[in-house]
Amino acid sequence: MINQVGRDIPDVYLKDGVEPFQGIYYRDDYEYTKAAPTVHAYVKPNGDKLVDSIHDVLIKSGLKDGMTISFHHHLRDGDFVVNLVMKEIHKLGIKNLTVCASSLGRAHNYLVPCIEDGTVTGISTSGIRDEIGEVISAGKLKHPAIIRSHGGRARAIEDGSVKIDVAFIGASTSDAYGNASGKGGQSDTGVLSYADGDAKYADKVVIITDKIVAAPNFPASIKGVDVDYVVKVDSIGDASKIASGALRLTKDxxxxxxxxxxxxxxxxxxxxxxxxxxxxxxxxxxxxxxxxxxxxxxxxxxxxxxxxxxxxxxxxxxxxxxxxxxxxxxxxxxxxxxxxxxxxxxxxxxxxxxxxxxxxxxxxxxxxxxxxxxxxxxxxxxxxxxxxxxxxxxxxxxxxxxxxxxxxxxxxxxxxxxxxxxxxxxxxxxxxxxxxxxxxxxxxxxxxxxxxxxxxxxxxxxxxxxxxxxxxxxxxxxxxxGKPEPVEFDDQVVALVEYRDGTIIDVIRKPKRLNYSQKALDKF
Amino acid sequence: MINQVGRDIPDVYLKDGVEPFQGIYYRDDYEYTKAAPTVHAYVKPNGDKLVDSIHDVLIKSGLKDGMTISFHHHLRDGDFVVNLVMKEIHKLGIKNLTVCASSLGRAHNYLVPCIEDGTVTGISTSGIRDEIGEVISAGKLKHPAIIRSHGGRARAIEDGSVKIDVAFIGASTSDAYGNASGKGGQSDTGVLSYADGDAKYADKVVIITDKIVAAPNFPASIKGVDVDYVVKVDSIGDASKIASGALRLTKDxxxxxxxxxxxxxxxxxxxxxxxxxxxxxxxxxxxxxxxxxxxxxxxxxxxxxxxxxxxxxxxxxxxxxxxxxxxxxxxxxxxxxxxxxxxxxxxxxxxxxxxxxxxxxxxxxxxxxxxxxxxxxxxxxxxxxxxxxxxxxxxxxxxxxxxxxxxxxxxxxxxxxxxxxxxxxxxxxxxxxxxxxxxxxxxxxxxxxxxxxxxxxxxxxxxxxxxxxxxxxxxxxxxxxGKPEPVEFDDQVVALVEYRDGTIIDVIRKPKRLNYSQKALDKF
Missing domain, CATH: 3.40.1080.10 (Glutaconate Coenzyme A-transferase)
Known part of the structure; x- marks a missing residue:
């Protein structure tokens, strides 16, 4: 079906209520019931939520084949969290996961072999670049990636388009009860804005931090009442790369x-x-x-x-x-x-x-x-x-x-x-x-x-x-x-560009002339 | 059925999943899916949410017979909000409402005639005292009141036991987009803690304030993303009574x-x-x-x-x-x-x-x-x-x-x-x-x-x-x-005491010897 910006969206992607893009205010006043997580009551005062390792928290969280996990990107190019978690998942042999990330970049390249071997078969993200952009462009991801804006991701989580089973939230500080913040510690990111919905809408919420502080760690961007587990690792990020490309005013x-x-x-x-x-x-x-x-x-x-x-x-x-x-x-x-x-x-x-x-x-x-x-x-x-x-x-x-x-x-x-x-x-x-x-x-x-x-x-x-x-x-x-030559594409759709309201504004196909060579896991 | 503290809970109140009290940790690890509001998307940048009057906002909110409305009690004995709203509701002739209040006291006595004439037929609250305690004790409320602890109310809202159709939230300051706070203004209450769940789980959320400030009114206890309407009134409370009974250290x-x-x-x-x-x-x-x-x-x-x-x-x-x-x-x-x-x-x-x-x-x-x-x-x-x-x-x-x-x-x-x-x-x-x-x-x-x-x-x-x-x-x-004489009660149950986990810990019946005289509306 040709959508409102003249793009042909194959019908196969228009099902389960997904519609083609129909104008920026098409869904104004749209009525829906918000999504909601399935959680367990902590009635007993059981003490803290500290878990010894990422391996252990994966077991405790009940993560299994076919689930959806989430990450945020406030640690930017200095992020260790995605790779730390994905390596442990890989060791456990869990397959067919969907990764719902607020953004992905060069710090998350362990996802590349995970995509190649079917550990990860679905991705939704804003940023799609570097090696991850290449592997997805090459059609290695089983399902088309869904490219979402920051507002679109928040919407998808809140309207139930995405159901996060386990959220992994890197935080520069946390108390033992999961009151977590991007402030303080050795990996200060200032804010944790993109993780807010993950914490509120995921069934299981895991804080990964390298600094445990006294409770209550207030003000808390992520509230302990939404958190199941807290894992302390040696380091959640390389602070020097968190703010990489420290922006210089142009002289051009x-x-x-x-x-x-x-x-x-x-x-x-x-x-x-x-x-x-x-x-x-x-x-x-x-x-x-x-x-x-x-x-x-x-x-x-x-x-x-x-x-x-x-x-x-x-x-x-x-x-x-x-x-x-x-x-x-x-x-x-x-x-x-x-x-x-x-x-x-x-x-x-x-x-x-x-x-x-x-x-x-x-x-x-x-x-x-x-x-x-x-x-x-x-x-x-x-x-x-x-x-x-x-x-x-x-x-x-x-x-x-x-x-x-x-x-x-x-x-x-x-x-x-x-x-x-x-x-x-x-x-x-x-x-x-x-x-x-x-x-x-x-x-x-x-x-x-x-x-x-x-x-x-x-x-x-x-x-x-x-x-x-x-x-x-x-x-x-x-x-x-010169007038640009049209790029030639194969039929394979490698990514869907979702407009912020959940409609499909475009599909992205595999370019015909793309040299891609498999990435060996041992590189990572 | 006799519950774990030896109280006989009539079977009529034990239905739709409501159970008798069975111990303080009976529902530890209880799994449930959280409730969620039904909302409308504000995709268009439509401007502010200001509505001229409580009357107008009642019309806009779609409030009708049989719905549930909510209030918080941070304004305490100085609260004007409950009576302001109930008077307009009364004028509209809306009937059979359930009021889900965090607490009720002498400031809310306009509810008494509303109970008597069937405007209000259900109440859940923590505080149940003064004239409201009397009218409910006298069996004038159509359905037994549900007495909830503060934690129990938050639970009931989050687990869907209570579904709030329209929340009315008095706030000492708000911007035109509904970012509202208990801080500042002439009716400063410091915090708005009990209204947090109302804002997040009600379908429609109305801020009632006597001070509109520039956006963003941050930090905001209530977030504009959850708010439908903002109404400015002359005064939401009598500041001198908000902190009434200013507590004195005893010399007794x-x-x-x-x-x-x-x-x-x-x-x-x-x-x-x-x-x-x-x-x-x-x-x-x-x-x-x-x-x-x-x-x-x-x-x-x-x-x-x-x-x-x-x-x-x-x-x-x-x-x-x-x-x-x-x-x-x-x-x-x-x-x-x-x-x-x-x-x-x-x-x-x-x-x-x-x-x-x-x-x-x-x-x-x-x-x-x-x-x-x-x-x-x-x-x-x-x-x-x-x-x-x-x-x-x-x-x-x-x-x-x-x-x-x-x-x-x-x-x-x-x-x-x-x-x-x-x-x-x-x-x-x-x-x-x-x-x-x-x-x-x-x-x-x-x-x-x-x-x-x-x-x-x-x-x-x-x-x-x-x-x-x-x-x-x-x-x-x-x-x-002396050993106290047992109080004699009629059969009529006037209130259920709900334990924090939603089980029924006791029922309260109408005392036999209770002198209650109808309250004329014109008194209020």
Missing amino acids: TRELNMAKEVAKCMYHSGYFKNGFTFQTGAGGSSLATTSFLKAYMAKDNIKCGWAMGGITEPIVNLFNEGFVNKVLDDQAFDLAAVASAHTKGHFEISASQYANPFNKGAFVNQLNFVILGALEVDTAFNVNVVQGSNGVLRGAPGGHPDTAAGADVSIIVAPLIRSRMPTVRDRVTSVTTPGESIDIVVTDYGVAVNPKRQDLLKAFADTDIPLKTIEELRDLAYQYA | TRELNMAKEVAKCMYHSGYFKNGFTFQTGAGGSSLATTSFLKAYMAKDNIKCGWAMGGITEPIVNLFNEGFVNKVLDDQAFDLAAVASAHTKGHFEISASQYANPFNKGAFVNQLNFVILGALEVDTAFNVNVVQGSNGVLRGAPGGHPDTAAGADVSIIVAPLIRSRMPTVRDRVTSVTTPGESIDIVVTDYGVAVNPKRQDLLKAFADTDIPLKTIEELRDLAYQYA
Whole structure:
């Protein structure tokens, strides 16, 4: 069936209530009964919940073939938890597991041989890149991976689309009763936002920590009343990699120029008022926007009510300098964000509070602006942030579709041409975020406004914003880099791109020309 | 059927899975699937949730005959919310409602005519006293009231025994999106612990506040993602009565002597160690215990890890003086507690975290000591805190059965004779807390230890604690006050006393000699 963004979704994936994408607000006011875990009452005061090892907790948890387990990614590239758990699972010979991760990256590469040998046969994740992107692109995972945004994952857990049997939650501190936090210890991640739903909706909840503290470990991101077991390991992560790629402000002139245009668009949009709210990503231009924004704020004596998102040092700086009143944090991208998470006015929010479209109003709904990146944008303003132009999985929706749908003004910033491939094109390789939710595309060759936003076009009319149509940007891109050759794909579907509301916005197939060689377990 | 504490529970109340009480740990490890609300997705960024009036929100919420509504009692005797809502409901002519309140008292007397005219036909509550105790004792409520402990209510909501259709949550501050708190504003209650489950498990959630603040109103006890509507009213409560009966330390010699023995029992129990945990009630002797405890702590250089409960000024003082490291707060009993709730180290906990026997370990399970009051204690150590010796409902289980079951050492402190009625007796008028969970009874005529606690008897052997058997205490009481005449009851059951795990521990019948005169609505 052809969905609303023109993508053909095979009927085999449209069953059990799964529908094709039908517009960003298709499921507004959708009624459903929330999911609920099956749990055991701890009536007796039995003492603490400490278990000696991951092996032992796997046995106690009752984990068996065919179950679904979950992980969060706040430890980012420094995460040890996924591999520690998967190695013990592998030793036990448990097969046919589904991994529901908030995101996956290079720290989780032990999943690769687990996919190859059928230990893991299903995956849902936001991030799908590096070796995991390759193995899934190569069709080695038994079932198509489900790619979910952060809000979409929170929704899927809360509406019962995903049922987590055992959640494994890495936490930098925990007490013996499972009151756990991302704060303190040697692996401080600031927040544990993505694990909130795992703790509340999984049948069994395991805290894995390298620091046990006195009870109560308050404030606790994860509450002991939801936790079955606590395991202490030597180390849950490599702190130096948790904040890897510590973000530096770009000095690239092209990026700075784009950032300047982004800030200018914000300034002239009609939404730049005292108390305005915004989120910006971690890309070079997105980050650089903050300094231009700051100049506008200082000039007009305007303060930001709150900034949200994956938090970075430039946002922390604006906060510390008083330009941002409050910070709503679902993920720390660097050490400055981790440190700031301990300060007054910087608040942890759960993935559901951040972006879930099915609760009673996520914070994305209150965003005035979001600044987002793109691998590709098409002339219908559809954005791809998941799949490389060569067809290989290499990205993550993150909060992209969520914030784009919620914000008054969603701004894509991307170079017109990247690695000699046109970013703006007739058709994106796959759709992550529908054009319906994208308002402005800022490139180094001009700014395109979605024609549905006549208000913005009018607001920008008398400015020096270099307006172009999206077709003009495409033509420029094709002129400089040539019209891209279509990538050839096999029939095999390797991943489903789920829109935040659970509908299918696209399917991703195995690229024909993909060299993939089996990974030996002993490598890991 | 005769239950485990010897009470005859009519079979008519034992259906749909409801069982008679069978021991305090009968349902340990009980497996169940949690309840879940039916909600509507707020996908569209629709703006705020403000509704003009309680009338309008009743219409919007879809409230209709036969539904269940809920209230919390943090505003205590100063609460306006229950009466404001019930008056509008009454005007609309909605009938046959069940009110699930965390507690009810004199501030909620508009319920009396609502009970009489069938607007309200079912009630579950902890507190059942004053005019509401009378009207229910008189058999005016169509269905027997269900008396629940604080932990029992949290359990009933979470396990689906109670399904709340519309929750009304008074909050001293809220933003327009429903992020609500008991802190700030003119009706500061410190915490909103009992409303936590209402917000998470009700289908529709209404915040009623007298102060709208800028979003996000963080930290938020009630999260906007769970809230449908926000109504601003002129005043949600009379601040001077919120902390009414501001607790004064007793100067009554008898109470002081009992308090001294309580502290002595704690000191010699074997559990008085650095980091110990305790909860004490708001009665004169319970409160006075803190000063004797402080002397022991100073003498042995021992600190309390955390104190929990309804928080009072004496606990706040110990906290401020460094004798108590942390405070876990589910209810502020006075203004000192409200003020302290704003300070570091003083944490709000939900009713479920506090005392729910069916989650994965409530904090009551970690209590070393609890000090509790009693209206009556029998020779099996069963305690009644709900029903007067004349048969009229006049109390509240509160956290009594919860803390008694969870604490290592549960201590009852009560005068042997009260208003010329023996407190210690052969048989309590009704059982609120089973003797199985009571370890020590301290009276002004001696201290009885439950024979099942041979460890305590041994620990107290070489002390000057005036040990007596419970039968000796009863004999003394009967000697001084005479053996109490049994109260005569009609057959009509007016209330069920539900044990914290959902089993029925007792039924309460209409006293034969009860003068009750109908209340005219225009009085209210």
